[in-house]
Amino acid sequence: MSGVRVLVGTRKGAFILTSDGKRKQWDVSGPHFTGWEIYHVKGSPADPDRLYASQSSGWFGQLIQRSSDGGNTWEPVDNKFVYDGVPGTHQWYDGTPHPWEFKRVWHIEPSLTDPDTVYAGVEDAALFRSTDGGKSWAELSGLRKHGSGPHWQPGAGGMCLHTILLDPKDPARIYIAISAAGAFRSDDAGATWKPINRGLVSPHIPDPDAEVGHCVHRIAMNQSRPDVLFMQKHWHVMRSDDRGDHWYKVSGNLPTDFGFAIDVHAHEPETVYVVPIKSDSEHFPLDGQLRVYRSKTGGNEWEPLTNGLPQKDCYVNVLRDAMAVDSLDSCGVYFGTTGGQVYASADAGDNWAPIVRDLPAVLSVEVQTLS
Amino acid sequence: MIRVVLPAHLRILAKVSGEVELEIAGPVTQRTILDALEARYPPLRGTLREYGTLRRRPFVRFFACEEDLSHESPDAPLPEAVASGKEPFLVVGAIAGG
Numbered sequence: 001m002s003g004v005r006v007l008v009g010t011r012k013g014a015f016i017l018t019s020d021g022k023r024k025q026w027d028v029s030g031p032h033f034t035g036w037e038i039y040h041v042k043g044s045p046a047d048p049d050r051l052y053a054s055q056s057s058g059w060f061g062q063l064i065q066r067s068s069d070g071g072n073t074w075e076p077v078d079n080k081f082v083y084d085g086v087p088g089t090h091q092w093y094d095g096t097p098h099p100w101e102f103k104r105v106w107h108i109e110p111s112l113t114d115p116d117t118v119y120a121g122v123e124d125a126a127l128f129r130s131t132d133g134g135k136s137w138a139e140l141s142g143l144r145k146h147g148s149g150p151h152w153q154p155g156a157g158g159m160c161l162h163t164i165l166l167d168p169k170d171p172a173r174i175y176i177a178i179s180a181a182g183a184f185r186s187d188d189a190g191a192t193w194k195p196i197n198r199g200l201v202s203p204h205i206p207d208p209d210a211e212v213g214h215c216v217h218r219i220a221m222n223q224s225r226p227d228v229l230f231m232q233k234h235w236h237v238m239r240s241d242d243r244g245d246h247w248y249k250v251s252g253n254l255p256t257d258f259g260f261a262i263d264v265h266a267h268e269p270e271t272v273y274v275v276p277i278k279s280d281s282e283h284f285p286l287d288g289q290l291r292v293y294r295s296k297t298g299g300n301e302w303e304p305l306t307n308g309l310p311q312k313d314c315y316v317n318v319l320r321d322a323m324a325v326d327s328l329d330s331c332g333v334y335f336g337t338t339g340g341q342v343y344a345s346a347d348a349g350d351n352w353a354p355i356v357r358d359l360p361a362v363l364s365v366e367v368q369t370l371s
Numbered sequence: 372m373i374r375v376v377l378p379a380h381l382r383i384l385a386k387v388s389g390e391v392e393l394e395i396a397g398p399v400t401q402r403t404i405l406d407a408l409e410a411r412y413p414p415l416r417g418t419l420r421e422y423g424t425l426r427r428r429p430f431v432r433f434f435a436c437e438e439d440l441s442h443e444s445p446d447a448p449l450p451e452a453v454a455s456g457k458e459p460f461l462v463v464g465a466i467a468g469g
Binding site for chain 2: 034035036057058059060061062063076079080081082
């Protein structure tokens, strides 16, 4: 019997939502880690019962929790994230040098093949890896030290490494993205890195097509075609057909191309989902209408998906890590809002319904497809 | 016997209820209490003081005997009432945020 497990991180705890393959009836478990900010929860593709959660608070700092039974029980593992060597400085908001300081883990990405290997993207931006199930962490410092690090600047939400994509066809290839430094790629398992921002244009920075400095919000790929990437930048929805070496805009007929979340259909590599947000100062849907936009042509031609979503007086946001897809035959699409709703579609976006309506603000949504 | 009162979130993390009791040989200071606390309950490492610098986290406070000791040297002797176990050493999450 197939089913899905939706892992939801919120401002005040984690929730686990489970259903069978029909995705009509849901069980809600939680809150786990009550009162703590849960930036991200993600399961190992190699062992679905192995979950990792990033737990943090302004009072007590960062913890990493691990489950070996699908989220029924948890144990804290190592939370010591120490930058490699002398951390140095990046640029502060005012352009002055600012020392690198660890604040929190934004994103956890378990290895595709080994449940004990897991990556963590942190603020201030750096990439860490554990090969012992989270018992110890080491920085992959080639990223921060590749040369442009002293010029990176934080976005409004902090200088966070929020996206980690592992190439399912090439274990040595890793993509990451940082607000507001841009996207980077490693072709040697994280030892060395190169910026991959050619084609990005950001009118609000001094050099609009600079090598680094772009506020990339999220990158997504289809697992069967990892050379093609889709990006939601601060403004602009972008696409690359060559592993990020070159990007081009595919915003097309979107009513606004500002946003945070983006994902790709599990079985149709040209079907892409975004949630347009009005603007960078008005973080809510256009005209109070919550609409997912879907392109079946790899961008440019977008259709609004509204059935089951609020079409008046809706002023929530959908954050960058708060959208995911399952891989059942009829692809499910999920997203969470800052208003505490988690919406699901079991038919690739044609129809939507809330799984839950009144959680704390949703920070992240991940989905595990269970067999 | 030193008595330590943790805030609710950290009691859950340490899997304790009520006060924590610690045996400390030698001087009783913030540092020796925190060292003993972290040794007994490893998940608390990094939650009260930062790794590396061992600085108290900004929103963590240490109270005892109706005094705020947060800004005292971590190596300063704590009041005799704490060292004798008559009064608890209170770890407090500051009232901040929402």
